[in-house]
Amino acid sequence: MDRKRFAEKPELLAPAGDLARAKTAVRYGADAVYLGGPQFSLRSRASNFTLADIAEACNYAHERGSRIHVTVNMIPHEEDYDGLKEYLEQLQEIGVDALIIASPAVMELARTYAPKAEIHCSTQMSVTNAEAARFLYDTLKIDRVVLGRECTLEDVRSITAASPAEVEAFIHGGMCVSYSGRCTLSNRMTLRDANRGGCAQSCRWFYHLYDGETELSTQDSLLTMGSKDLCAVQEIASLWEAGVRSFKIEGRMKTEYYVASIVSGYRHLLDDLYAHEGELSSERLEAHRREIMKGENRAVWNGFYGGVRGAEGLISDLKAGNDVNHDFLGTVASYDPADGTMIMITRNPFDLGETMEVLSPGQENRTFRISEFKNENGEYLEISRQPMKELRLKVPFAVRPDDILRRSREDDH
Numbered sequence: 001m002d003r004k005r006f007a008e009k010p011e012l013l014a015p016a017g018d019l020a021r022a023k024t025a026v027r028y029g030a031d032a033v034y035l036g037g038p039q040f041s042l043r044s045r046a047s048n049f050t051l052a053d054i055a056e057a058c059n060y061a062h063e064r065g066s067r068i069h070v071t072v073n074m075i076p077h078e079e080d081y082d083g084l085k086e087y088l089e090q091l092q093e094i095g096v097d098a099l100i101i102a103s104p105a106v107m108e109l110a111r112t113y114a115p116k117a118e119i120h121c122s123t124q125m126s127v128t129n130a131e132a133a134r135f136l137y138d139t140l141k142i143d144r145v146v147l148g149r150e151c152t153l154e155d156v157r158s159i160t161a162a163s164p165a166e167v168e169a170f171i172h173g174g175m176c177v178s179y180s181g182r183c184t185l186s187n188r189m190t191l192r193d194a195n196r197g198g199c200a201q202s203c204r205w206f207y208h209l210y211d212g213e214t215e216l217s218t219q220d221s222l223l224t225m226g227s228k229d230l231c232a233v234q235e236i237a238s239l240w241e242a243g244v245r246s247f248k249i250e251g252r253m254k255t256e257y258y259v260a261s262i263v264s265g266y267r268h269l270l271d272d273l274y275a276h277e278g279e280l281s282s283e284r285l286e287a288h289r290r291e292i293m294k295g296e297n298r299a300v301w302n303g304f305y306g307g308v309r310g311a312e313g314l315i316s317d318l319k320a321g322n323d324v325n326h327d328f329l330g331t332v333a334s335y336d337p338a339d340g341t342m343i344m345i346t347r348n349p350f351d352l353g354e355t356m357e358v359l360s361p362g363q364e365n366r367t368f369r370i371s372e373f374k375n376e377n378g379e380y381l382e383i384s385r386q387p388m389k390e391l392r393l394k395v396p397f398a399v400r401p402d403d404i405l406r407r408s409r410e411d412d413h
């Protein structure tokens with residue numbers, strides 16, 4: 001490793017589908033958050049942001065030294081230009097730091113109507129070579145290129161060496177089985193346009209496979225075309241050394257728990273790499289990978305960073321699907337140091353005697369055995385089965401509001 005490369009930390013960029021998730025991402029260590037408004041964005045169906053929410057997200061992030069990037073990355077048809085100029089002006093007025101755009105024409109509009117915001121070329125433009133990055137910089141004056149997820153590590157090295165614009169690369173989350181943005185499966189099968197925010201993820205459905213009249217699949221072995229999710233823990237030091245400026249986590253449709261877990265995991269990994277100038281033992285890297293995977297519930301691989309490969313990246317059958325290893329038990333509402341108890345808001349069931357893990361921003365995770373808890377009426381309980389209930393629990397260390405509580409499925413319960 002070239003240690004000098006690790007003198008500056010890259011950005012950790014997290015997804016958010018609503019204001020609560022944006023704040024969670026910032027609290028758990030994201031240097032920047034990307035989100036979409038109600039229009040002009042892919043994943044617009046997943047967005048719960050109003051302009052007022054985007055303004056609040058900007059204020060919250062800026063007060064804590066983080067940035068807000070807003071996606072305006074649909075591939076527009078004629079009617080999609082209605083209101084676009086006004087929307088760009090409003091985003092600039094709100095103070096968003098960057099716009100993620102997939103259309104050269106929209107980039108030109110953004111230069112005119114939101115000139116203070118950076119322009120980031122969306123992954124939908126499938127930049128997988130240095131010439132493309134240079135062309136976009138020369139002609140459209142983009143500030144950043146978000147690489148296609150189809151890049152190998154060698155591609156990334158070539159692009160970062162030659163690109164005048166800074167480079168952002170995905171490190172975690174969902175992959176398209178097609179080139180991102182060059183897929184019409186959803187359009188054909190559901191009339192929902194993947195490039196205007198409507199992807200129904202048709203590649204992840206289960207399919208019957210026929211050879212002529214003969215079905216090759218069975219009810220137990222229906223096939224999907226979906227890709228495994230990306231997890232680039234093993235490649236992250238190489239990406240950093242190559243000069244990638246921003247590490248992006250995918251998942252604007254994911255839960256608050258997922259955002260907290262994955263952002264927290266990568267925050268610790270990046271800080272550890274920074275402290276050790278890019279040199280971590282394989283055991284240490286594996287410990288970080290295990291920590292990150294506590295929040296993941298899908299099969300993962302290292303994408304195309306290891307080279308262009310075939311079926312190993314596919315979730316070809318039902319059995320290769322979910323692999324939940326931790327349960328989200330709830331969040332902390334308050335902590336009382338006088339008697340060492342916290343009020344928690346429940347999500348999933350748990351029992352007395354089980355081990356609970358606490359995720360607090362900026363701290364190593366801590367665990368404790370649940371020795372005593374009671375309900376709102378002060379009655380002692382042995383089991384908790386109802387979500388969104390307030391419970392008071394003994395806890396042997398200080399916790400903070402909004403800390404995440406979870407349980408390993410491998411523990412002794």
Ligand code: SF4
Pocket residue numbers: 175176177178180181183184185186194199200201202203204
């Ligand atoms: S259907 Fe699948 S491959 Fe196509 S755009 Fe949607 S997620 Fe990507």
